[in-house]
Amino acid sequence: MSAPAILQGKGSVLDRAMTSDRHEHFLALFLPCQGDLRAFMRSILWDRARCEDVFQEVALVLWRQFDRYDATRSPFGAWARGVAANVAIKHLQRDRRAPMALSPEAIEAIQETFDDLEGAGDTATEEALRECMRRLPARSQALVQLRYRHALNLSDIAARVKSTPDAVQKALTRVRLALQACIERRHRALRGTP
Amino acid sequence: MSRSELEAAALMHRCLDGTASSHDIEALDRLLRTGGPAVGHSVARTVRFEGMLEEAVRTGTSGVPEMPELVSLAPRPWLRFAGGICGAAGLCAVLSVACFWVFAARSPHRPTLHVADAPPSFRAPSPHAVPPRAPPRRLEIADGSVVTLRDGQTVLAVESVSATQVVVGLSRGQAYFDVARRPERRFRVRAGTVEVEVLGTAFTVDRSTPGAVAVTVDRGVVRVTSPAGERLLRAGDEGLFQEGVALAAIDASPRTPRRVVPASPSGAPSVPLGRRTGAPRSEDTAKALLKTAVDARAVGSPAEAAIALRTIVDRWPGDPRAPYAAFMLGRVLLDDLNRPLEAAQTFASVLRLDPTTPLAEDALAREIEAWSRAGRAALVRERARSFLSQFPNGLHAEEIRAIVDVR
Numbered sequence: 132m133s134a135p136a137i138l139q140g141k142g143s144v145l146d147r148a149m150t151s152d153r154h155e156h157f158l159a160l161f162l163p164c165q166g167d168l169r170a171f172m173r174s175i176l177w178d179r180a181r182c183e184d185v186f187q188e189v190a191l192v193l194w195r196q197f198d199r200y201d202a203t204r205s206p207f208g209a210w211a212r213g214v215a216a217n218v219a220i221k222h223l224q225r226d227r228r229a230p231m232a233l234s235p236e237a238i239e240a241i242q243e244t245f246d247d248l249e250g251a252g253d254t255a256t257e258e259a260l261r262e263c264m265r266r267l268p269a270r271s272q273a274l275v276q277l278r279y280r281h282a283l284n285l286s287d288i289a290a291r292v293k294s295t296p297d298a299v300q301k302a303l304t305r306v307r308l309a310l311q312a313c314i315e316r317r318h319r320a321l322r323g324t325p
Numbered sequence: 326m327s328r329s330e331l332e333a334a335a336l337m338h339r340c341l342d343g344t345a346s347s348h349d350i351e352a353l354d355r356l357l358r359t360g361g362p363a364v365g366h367s368v369a370r371t372v373r374f375e376g377m378l379e380e381a382v383r384t385g386t387s388g389v390p391e392m393p394e395l396v397s398l399a400p401r402p403w404l405r406f407a408g409g410i411c412g413a414a415g416l417c418a419v420l421s422v423a424c425f426w427v428f429a430a431r432s433p434h435r436p437t438l439h440v441a442d443a444p445p446s447f448r449a450p451s452p453h454a455v456p457p458r459a460p461p462r463r464l465e466i467a468d469g470s471v472v473t474l475r476d477g478q479t480v481l482a483v484e485s486v487s488a489t490q491v492v493v494g495l496s497r498g499q500a501y502f503d504v505a506r507r508p509e510r511r512f513r514v515r516a517g518t519v520e521v522e523v524l525g526t527a528f529t530v531d532r533s534t535p536g537a538v539a540v541t542v543d544r545g546v547v548r549v550t551s552p553a554g555e556r557l558l559r560a561g562d563e564g565l566f567q568e569g570v571a572l573a574a575i576d577a578s579p580r581t582p583r584r585v586v587p588a589s590p591s592g593a594p595s596v597p598l599g600r601r602t603g604a605p606r607s608e609d610t611a612k613a614l615l616k617t618a619v620d621a622r623a624v625g626s627p628a629e630a631a632i633a634l635r636t637i638v639d640r641w642p643g644d645p646r647a648p649y650a651a652f653m654l655g656r657v658l659l660d661d662l663n664r665p666l667e668a669a670q671t672f673a674s675v676l677r678l679d680p681t682t683p684l685a686e687d688a689l690a691r692e693i694e695a696w697s698r699a700g701r702a703a704l705v706r707e708r709a710r711s712f713l714s715q716f717p718n719g720l721h722a723e724e725i726r727a728i729v730d731v732r
Contacts, residue, residue: 158619166376174372177340179379187645191683194649233350237357244365248373260381279382285342300344307338311374 157197160207161190171212171245175219175238179282185222189215209246216242255321256314263313271306278303329360330367337371466491469505470512474498484515499531504545519551528558611637611644618653627661638674648679652688659695669695669704686712690721693728 169186176182193211200210216238223232233241264275270292277288285296285303292299336353339345345353356364464472466483468491474481479498485491488510493502495516504512504523514521514530519538521530526545532538540549542558549556614633621629634654638647652675659668672692676685689712696704709728716722 155619155623158616162616166380167373170369170373170376173341173376174337174368177345178343184645188683191649195683195687233354233357237354240357240365241368244362244369247362248366248369257377257381260377264381275378275382279379285344296344300339300342303342304335304338307374307378310378 153197157194161193161211164208164211165190167208167245168211168215171241172215172219174241175216175233176223181222181226185219186215188222189218192218206246212242212245255318259314259317260310262317263310266313267306267309271302271309274299274302274306327363329356330363332356333360333364333367334371337368338375341372341375468507468510468512471503473501473503475500495530495532497532499529501527501529503527519549521547521549523547611641611646611650615646615650615653618650618657622657622661627657631657631662638671638678642678648675648682648684648688651675651678652684652691655688655691655695659691659698665695665698666701669699669701686716686719686721689715690719690725693725697728 168189169182172186172189173179173182176185189211193214196214200207204210205213220232220235220238264272267275274288274292277283277291283291285299288294289296289299294302333353333356336345336349336356339349340353353368357368462474462479464474464481464483466472466486468486470491472481472493475498479500480496481498481500482494482496483491484494490510491512493512493514495514500514502512502514502523504526512523514523516530516532516538519540521528521540523545526547527543528545528547529541529543530538531541538551540547540558546557546559549558614637618630618633621627621633631654634650634657637644637650638654641647651671655668655672655675658664658671669692672688672695675682675688682688689708693705693708693712696708705728709725712719712725713722719725
């Protein structure tokens, strides 16, 4: 016995729900904004591993709810951040191990900022960052590697470099500031401004 | 920058570093609520910068050498001694006879190798990667080449060493080869029926998956010979070879446009797709394969899309993209390739990969549709009942209910 026609062939309800172009369209919108979406979620969830887990969940929720997205009402990135904020807040409420979090008002403020800055990232900055990182002193490069490649926390880094977590944090802050200043200098040089 | 902007940036850094006190968090919260858009911008810039920094370091595109000054691997005395002997004897005539080293899992002489010394291919595993059971181990061959075994499960034997040829056999696991450039001698790695030949390069051979061999090239060019034919892989390429069939070559670079090319000369399906950047990681390759599948489908090559998706599901079932890849594979099999039986099984695998996936309802509905198209009425009924018990108010509940009623 065959199944009812509603389940078969083109034009069936299921087929309409799963049109083959749907996910390609979704990916075309999602892929360019995923970096910003990750950054936005980091600003709420902070911890990299947790953020990555929740990001996967958000990606699937976005895909699942893609039919509800109305391009005439907001850019995809803004809609995605709205969904991501909800998922992240729920995650924080569920996860009792999560540290104290920002208030919904503060999260909303960050969200609005990201909406303003949408698409502000650029290749020149990434290029400048790479160049500036090459110029870091060896010890700073080692700290960067330990923190970002090996994802060690400050205590572990401190143990490795025979220092204290507080000193490591200060050193990392100096590295970040140095990199940001270096990037800014390179941008100014490219623009030809002093 | 104003003082409040600087303060917000510093507080956000503490949050990201995991060192923020409750006082810090309250202060950041207050600044964000009352400081206006400039504070928000400062926080957003901070987080974006952090993300960019992480990405650059993690993908190895930062240009920063791995762990300068902090880690130095001192060669063990016996290796140094062996190297000296070999050098004096003129490229290992001695070794060709005597050095048959089999690195078995429980070697009592496990060298202490720092994780940072592992080659790029072994670093930065995805959060879902299985951690190695033992630290990587390193073997220096007297011609200057260095082999790093991923863990204690890797079994490797140096089969022969001479002035003109080095042959190494990889029976199990994964090894990274940094081969000294010596044009006068051939360096070959045998992994079952797959053979990799190089002149001077660095690459990984992975036999962790039964029946499959993955070759990843970090530097130089290698020629891979398998029963399916011969293939050149360049720096940045990864090739997957089955014992007998070339599966695919993967591009993990997010910036290089993919190209889909015809099947390999042997007739085996093949999707060589360009270059990757940085070290290969499951997340990179899974992401790249997913994009490959989308591209392949877009240009009307569902079979190639299916290969890419199947590779994700089989090789990285723990990757967060695997359930989605399985779902997409089910669609390709059902909608494009008209293989309902396989499609049904694939849709069923979505829930096995992640029982809590948000795709669960869609996957089950599509599974029912696939069983229906395969003419498996009993399975359709069984799965439909299962669907209604799990998703009584689901998006597809009405259609599924109709099936149960009709039957």
